[in-house]
Amino acid sequence: MAKVLITGGAGFIGSNLAHALVDNNEITIVDDLSMGKKKNIEDIDVKFYEHDVCDHEFMHQLLSKNKFDYIYYLAAVSSVADSVVRPLETHQVNQESVLDTLEYIRVNKLPIKRFLFTSSAAVYGNLPDFPKKETSHVQPLTPYAIDKYASERFTIDYGHLYDLPTVAVRFFNVYGPRQNPDSPYSGVLSIITKCMKNNKPFILYGDGSQTRDFVYVGDVVNALIKISTETKESTVYNIADGGETPLIDVIHTYEDISGIKLNINYKENRNGDITKSKADITKLKGIGFEPSWPLRSGLKKYWDYYSKL
Template sequence: MSKALITGGVGFIGSFLAHKLVVNEDEVVIVDDLSMGRLENIADIQDEVTFYKHTVCDEDFMHNLLLKEKFDYIYYLAAVSSVADSVVRPWYTHLVNQESVVNTLEFIRANNLPIKKFLFTSSAAVYGNAADFPKTEDSHIDPLTPYAIDKYASERYTIDYGRLYNIPTVAVRFFNVYGPRQNPNSEYSGVLSIVTKCLKENKPFTLYGDGSQTRDFVYVEDVVDALIKISTETDEPTVYNIANGDETPLIDVIHTYENIAGIKLNIIQKEARQGDINKSRADVSKLKGIGFKPQWSLHDGLTNYWKYYSEN
């Protein structure tokens, strides 16, 4: 049995990871300040995990926890995961999205903590609108916002701490993750969670741009399986795209979802937002190279998402 720390562990992806690790009979410790996550996301496993309501920016707390618990695996998901928020509050989001990550890595190095893997979760936002297409892990980087800059800097720190100090590290770049437990009540949440809420509550959906912007949507169950495989079955300090490897225009995704729900979405169109990316698709050859294959099609994932949201 392994012991795992999940920062941001009651958030959307973190809570799915916590559930999967509990099923695998791992000991799970979660640190989350509840700024974006919700305790109800782990309500059914709350007796099987240790939860701390705390910010990862509290260095003394994090240092004491790392010394006391002696983790095998650290999944660093804590983040202000909003591009728009980082434009409004660049310094605050920087403290969470970069400073806390480097501080944790440095404490592991300085104290020679014997971890099996430190996994940092980065974002496809680091690619920006660079011309390379589809995006490979070696594509040009063009971070357009403080969020993307911090994510890229933190993943480089993660990989370089691995290479320079022989700490087992790895980083992943999430593309458009969707699924149950995404918080639709934040204007910064994933577009499909907002579409879902609008469909369910018969509210208008604001579409920024003409809907031709493409995204590589990946279902959260596939993401969690990839995280566990990467953390337990790879050795090199490197970065992996986590995506389906497909490119779908947003308007097509919306129409597919309308058909699944049997509801027509009321769309209000506005100008594209500053910093938004036009085309996004991952090359997932590297992920497939370690034996990982996504199991969820977009249609199946949306069907499951709508079923969950309709029943909850």
Template sequence: MTKVLITGGAGFIGSFLAHKLVANGDKVIVVDDLSMGRLENLTDIKDEIVFYKHTVCDEQFMHDLLLKGNFDYIYYLAAVSSVADSVVRPWYTHLVNQESVVNTLEFIRTNHLPIKKFLFTSSAAVYGNTADFPKTENSHVDPLTPYAIDKYASERYTVDYGRLYDIPTVAVRFFNVYGPRQNPNSEYSGVLSIVTKCLKENKPFTLYGDGSQTRDFIYVEDVVDALIKISTETDELTVYNIANGDETPLIDVIRTYENIAGSKLNIIKKEARLGDISKSRADVSKLKSIGFKPQWSLHDGLTNYWKYYSKN
């Protein structure tokens, strides 16, 4: 039986990955300190996984787990996944978003752990506001916040540990992932989870900027399929964009969602925030070259998200 470790596995994307891997018959071990993840995300598979409520910053715990786990695959999703939070707490977020990653890679190296793949999840935030458009994996990077700096450094460590020490590694850059189980109750949540909550509860939504900022949205189930395909079917030590390859203004997404929900959003406009990116779109040629194709359109994904949130 394939053994898989998911750090951050109680989070939004991590929990979807855990469900998919369990359905595939894998033995899944999840580590999550529940600072951003939620245990209820794993409720219906709780008897089929091993769960540890623990921080990845605890070196001894992680070392013991890695040594005894005999993992085939490691999906490293644990992160303080908030640009704004990293500006407020740069050192703490650095410990989670970079130090813990390098420590894990170093332990794998020094103990010659025979893993099949270590996959690190980075972010489109590494591109910043560079002129290259759309963003290819070889585009210039301009990380504008501690979050983006740590993500970029950690993906470089991941790929270069592979090249220097013959460890099978790969990194991915998430663009704007959305779907069920996104936590809408944090000020650092993804924009669509906050829009969903505001629509459902008829609360005002704060729009930073004029809404013309574009994003490349991808549904969470497509993301999980891409992660599994990249980790199990590729050998290249590299970085992949994970996105749809589309560019949609945020205000257009909101209007589409209003039509699906059958209600209008009460929008309060404020100045754009420091570090926010104005235009974002991925070149996904590399992802397509390995045979991946997203299955969810934005309209279908939003429809499914609204159905889920309406029931839960």
């Protein structure tokens, strides 16, 4: 039975990962609950610490005491908008805590099997390379994207320079159960879902023609586990569906599934927002991964979950 640490494990993706791993592994979760929710993990047997990953002394003691096999580093202030308002504070979580953890593992020669850092498609920015490959040019446009890119480079280069078993992934637009719709920085689909259920207006920035590569959280979890346990190279992988859908089309599909008409308030585009997003997932498919949740199926599963809350 492997010992697994998930930072940010009470959050959306982290809690889904914990549910997938808990039957065959000993799971420890660190989460300050600034975005995650305790109820996301109350139904599974895990060790939970409500703590900030920026408390380096706490993290060092945890790492030394437990000698984890696998570390999934999902803890982050996962908001582009928040990073623009609070660049220094978000930097401390999104970059400094990651580097400190890697350095502690290196200096103390902790015997991990894999350290996986979760980066973001935000690193690609608005450059014309399309679809986005792991080798595409990057253009981080916000403090969030800058920190994510720096942290993934630290993760990968600690693998190359110090022979640590590291890997990084870039999430595209993940959606599904346990996504927190109450945060103003939530993913767009969770906000749409909440607006539909509560008959509230949804603010759409732009005309809805902006495209995204939406990927269901179940596919993301399967990819994370496969990458961490079945690959060895210190590199970066896109985690996405490989499709491209205009946001307005997603809204219409969701309206059809839910039977609810969304009340849309249109506003101007926001600074830093990306207009087109689509991943090339050839590299991910090269390790034997195939997405198994088409958008309509994933949206139906998400609506079934959320409409019963």
